[in-house]
Amino acid sequence: MSTTTPVSDTVIPQLRQDLNGARLPKWTPAAVAALSVAVGCGIGAAADLASKLQWGLISAGLFLLVSYGLSAKVEGRRQAKDRFATSVIWVSFILAVIPLVALTVYTVQQGIEVVDDYFLSHSMKGVLSSGPGGGIYHAIIGTLEQVLLATAMAAPIGLLTAVYLVEYGRGRLAKAVTFFVDVMTGIPSIVAGLFIFSIWNIILDFGYSGFSGSLALAILMIPVVVRSTEEMLKLVPNELREASYALGVPKWKTILRIVIPTAIGGITTGVMLAVARITGETAPVMMLVFGSDVINENPFKDPQQSLPLYIWQQYAMVNNEYGYARAWGAALVLIAIVMGLNLIARGVARWRSPKAGH
Known part of the structure; x- marks a missing residue:
């Protein structure tokens, strides 16, 4: 004997009215x-x-x-x-x-009024801070070298750490690594600068240089790369790994040939987010790089300028219209550099991402 409760005659019309009512x-x-x-x-x-x-x-x-x-x-x-x-x-x-x-x-x-060929191709050598003239060529060189050095150090470390946490990480060591990555994510930039200053400049007795600033920027960059890469690797379907294992491919080769290429677009985007995060840092650069008015193309020796520090120095001059103009021009160039790096990263990600049918 069926015990099914009959649907009320008023329910179905009401549902139809809700689904097909006025819009x-x-x-x-x-x-x-x-x-x-x-x-x-x-x-x-x-x-x-x-x-x-x-x-x-x-x-x-x-x-x-x-x-x-x-x-x-x-x-x-x-x-x-x-x-x-x-x-x-x-x-x-x-x-x-x-x-x-x-x-x-x-x-x-x-900033558009001050940005021209002269502004982009000259330094502040011999230019009065309170007067007209001067450019940001030396700051552009310093920023690019410091960011590239920091990326060269932080990106491989962050990628390998993320691969370990996703593919191999088990037990207490993985939990400890995750904990320290979370702690590093919230470290203020000035603390990273103080740490490198204590180790690199005081204990090891190295002087001011672009490389010392890159060390602090790399510390700030690593947790961002680890977290973003970790999430991208988790999005790779396990079926791809299992199919590779079924064909007898070792785990390390599966990670190298299957997992990383599949997630390369997201990994590249995460690295560029980390680059954008460190490009505008001022405190570590002020403490470790010190700044300079002349062109220094060697990041491993002597003080070096950078765009964030240049902007701060120019804007710190009170009631100086020339300094304000140079600061806004440098800020515009800094935004353009970060935007250009992101566009390049997207192009690389599209080029290296797996294509349908391959």
């Missing part, structure tokens, strides 16, 4: 956004709010409220909750992008 037009979110911005700006102007940020927050709040209320009225509460969650995501995205765009635009506006 708002596709242009509704854009229209609501435009209306919210207009009303928000009107409220901000009427209330005499000086900050445009307040106008934006009012507009964002109105957008969320109107979107939810309109969707609940027409489509029902279930669909309204979905639209509200989507609206929150869009608002959060816009709030995150606006400062980035504003910073980029302002930097371009302030």
